[in-house]
Amino acid sequence: MSQQLPTLEEIRRAPKVLLHDHLDGGLRPGTIVDLARETGYDGLPTTDPDALRTWFREASDSGSLERYLETFDHTVGVMQTREALVRVAAECAEDLAADGVVYAEVRYAPEQHTERGLSLEEVIEAVLEGFRIGSEGRGIKVGTLLTAMRHQARSMEIAELAVRYRDVGVAGFDIAGAEAGYPPTRHLDAFEYLQRENAHFTIHAGEAFGLPSIWQAIQWCGADRLGHGVRIIDDIAVSGDGEPKLGRLAAYVRDKRIPLEMCPTSNLQTGAAPSIAEHPIGLLRRLSFRVTVNTDNRLMSGTTVSEEFAKLVEAFGYDWDDLQWFTVNAMKSAFLPFDDRLALINGVIKPGFARLKWQA
Numbered sequence: 001m002s003q004q005l006p007t008l009e010e011i012r013r014a015p016k017v018l019l020h021d022h023l024d025g026g027l028r029p030g031t032i033v034d035l036a037r038e039t040g041y042d043g044l045p046t047t048d049p050d051a052l053r054t055w056f057r058e059a060s061d062s063g064s065l066e067r068y069l070e071t072f073d074h075t076v077g078v079m080q081t082r083e084a085l086v087r088v089a090a091e092c093a094e095d096l097a098a099d100g101v102v103y104a105e106v107r108y109a110p111e112q113h114t115e116r117g118l119s120l121e122e123v124i125e126a127v128l129e130g131f132r133i134g135s136e137g138r139g140i141k142v143g144t145l146l147t148a149m150r151h152q153a154r155s156m157e158i159a160e161l162a163v164r165y166r167d168v169g170v171a172g173f174d175i176a177g178a179e180a181g182y183p184p185t186r187h188l189d190a191f192e193y194l195q196r197e198n199a200h201f202t203i204h205a206g207e208a209f210g211l212p213s214i215w216q217a218i219q220w221c222g223a224d225r226l227g228h229g230v231r232i233i234d235d236i237a238v239s240g241d242g243e244p245k246l247g248r249l250a251a252y253v254r255d256k257r258i259p260l261e262m263c264p265t266s267n268l269q270t271g272a273a274p275s276i277a278e279h280p281i282g283l284l285r286r287l288s289f290r291v292t293v294n295t296d297n298r299l300m301s302g303t304t305v306s307e308e309f310a311k312l313v314e315a316f317g318y319d320w321d322d323l324q325w326f327t328v329n330a331m332k333s334a335f336l337p338f339d340d341r342l343a344l345i346n347g348v349i350k351p352g353f354a355r356l357k358w359q360a
């Protein structure tokens with residue numbers, strides 16, 4: 001039985017979907033070193049790419065989201081010119097395609113890339129250009145999500161840009177950054193505006209703060225999806241007989257099929273979960289929540305979508321049907337028109353998994 005479980009090599013060949021990946025959390029270490037040199041950024045902890053890769057992993061293993069976020073100073077620090085943004089986005093598309101990702105939504109906060117004089121529009125256009133270059137001929141489609149930082153006050157402006165660029169590669173909107181102390185309702189005007197505009201958005205919620213954050217994201221702000229959402233587990237009681245009982249919020253999330261953008265390795269690093277084997281994804285999958293599997297930050301977590309899947313296979317014994325279920329869940333939850341989602345599910349994902357299952 002166990003030898004039939006998907007291997008990392010096989011998983012890499014499966015057509016995968018990634019909904020939660022930060023552009024500034026996925027740079028190649030060598031590119032960071034090049035860009036630091038080219039742009040005169042002198043804050044890197046080391047200029048040796050291998051040592052830098054290790055540094056990011058270790059510095060992100062702090063158990064605190066706030067400390068984890070400090071490592072982004074260095075990636076954001078080198079992403080301040082048009083050339084740097086084009087390169088980083090193009091390489092991101094290349095790396096995802098090389099991992100077998102067929103559809104991705106990659107997010108970043110435009111407001112963090114204007115230190116050297118770029119306008120928000122120039123930032124957005126550079127990233128779109130990079131994704132166009134990196135995706136071409138590689139069997140991947142990449143959309144972007146514009147993120148507003150939750151401790152800042154620019155969400156309305158960023159939301160307006162998400163609407164303005166929605167037909168040319170921007171798929172939606174998000175808020176990110178430290179969660180405790182910065183509730184989603186702080187940005188209610190931006191979310192209400194997006195709803196009036198029939199636009200899509202996800203909210204980082206239920207990662208470093210609990211149920212009130214998830215409740216606000218859904219019931220006040222109207223989020224289409226939840227970034228992480230792991231703390232929904234706090235509204236599920238498992239009694240002595242092992243039978244889970246859902247509270248009202250957990251039941252609502254499941255009944256409404258609200259997608260959970262789960263990022264297991266990232267959660268271990270920020271202390272949102274103790275281990276992969278104890279990660280709430282196991283129970284949430286069993287209860288048929290609309291769970292999706294994501295990377296969050298490939299550099300900080302030293303991971304890929306395939307590696308996240310492989311870790312879950314190891315911890316929970318997931319088979320090809322489970323991995324296909326996560327993938328179809330993600331595709332159903334994408335901020336893409338319904339017929340495009342269906343075309344990818346029926347034309348790419350199901351045939352791709354069928355081939356792998358047949359070979360296994």
Ligand SMILES: O=c1[nH]cnc2c1ncn2[C@H]1C[C@H](O)[C@@H](CO)O1
Nearest residue numbers: 022024072107108109147176177204
């Ligand atoms: O997991 C996360 N939670 C909250 N904020 C995050 C996470 N990963 C990255 N960020 C922040 C840091 C980045 O600079 C920003 C935009 O991508 O989003």
Ligand SMILES: [Zn+2]
Nearest residue numbers: 022204227296
């Ligand atoms: Zn994130």
